[in-house]
Amino acid sequence: MSHPQRPDKELYGRLRDSGLRKKVARRVSDALPAKGSAKPKAAHRVADELSAAADAIRDRAGGKSRKRSEAARKAARTRKVNAAKRSKAAKKAAKSRRK
Secondary structure (H helix, E strand, O other), X not given: OOOOOOOXXXXXXXXXXXXXXXXXXXXXXXXXXXXXXXXXXXHHHHHHHHHHHHHHHHHHOOOOOHHHHHHHHHHHHHHHXXXXXXXXXXXXXXXXXXX
């Protein structure tokens, strides 16, 4: 006889200790699949919902948006990559002029 999926009690306890409501902690611990089973789609969905809720709280609290800081980091990466491309092209041109 197969057992129904049991919630992760350790995770549930940690979430409760960190201040999450019982219902939310139960939902999260229930969403995680048993080891070796299929991909945890439900767990990812719950995590996305919690992230969205946390972002909404940060926005309301006047904190800087995480999306904005991620966008700034991406922009910095892009500038760095483009600068490297320009530098490589300039070195190639200088090398060809030396010949």
